[in-house]
Amino acid sequence: MYSYAKQNLECEKCRKHLTPAEILSKSVYFARPLSILHTACPHCAAKLEVEVKDDRLTIGGIDGFPGPCFIALSTETVAGLSISPAEQGSVTITLAGQTFKVGTSPANVQLNKAATAGRTIASRLKWSSYMNPRIQNLKAFLGAIVGGITIDFLIGGTSASFVGNLGVVSLIAGFALLLFGAPHSNPRTAMIGWGALGLTVGIFTPVIVLLMLYAG
Ligand SMILES: [Zn+2]
Secondary structure (H helix, E strand, C coil): CCCCCECCCECCCCCCECCHHHHHHCCCEEECCCCEEEEECCCCCCEEEEEEECCEEEEEEEECCCCCEEEEEEEEECCCCEECCCECCEEEEEECCEEEEEECCCHHHHHHHHHHHHHHHHHHHHHHHHHHHHHHHHHHHHHHHHHHHHHHHHHCCCCHHHHHHHHHHHHHHHHHHHHHCCCCCCHHHHHHHHHHHHHHHHHHHHHHHHHHHHHC
16 A cells, blocks of 8 residues: 555655654644645645545545555655544644644634734734834924924024923933933834924024024
8 A cells, every 4th residue: 555655754845854743743624535734844835735644644535536546656654643533623643642632623614714814914904003113203203393393483583592392402402302211112102202303403403594694
């Protein structure tokens, strides 16, 4: 039987040798009546179909024509291999004292896919919540520049020294918040810090522009 197949188990894609425990630990589901374990290569994640029969694991593929049969690619006898009778939608496959519980329905595949999709969405949400503080910082910075310019035009003419001092104080406050604050534990600290720097830029930009105009 299967004398034409390779006599040790290997992934049909990456050709790495696989142990019975590796094959069983990646199980997705087990399908009767052909007694096929749907699993994956632990090295390259290729989908593998493994026949579990008698004392033997065989990696291969189901050929559906004219009637379903299993084409063996590599095979190995496994001491102590056994499958429990199906119960509650799962079987227990045992080898050398290790047991592996495997579902007997392709529905498990759908559940696994849903779980993977859920993780993908979760990681995207995590990314957007990571991005969000940066956008907030930028908004605070740009908003404060506009605020600084507005302050210049509103009270710069009557109280230039106050506005100048405000610019210096907000510069110091901004640097202090960004350098000594903990923006990682509290995003608001960084936002206020960027806002303070923006205020300084807003306050001094018109002054610099005016100086350039007059000095130039
Ligand atoms: Zn592989």
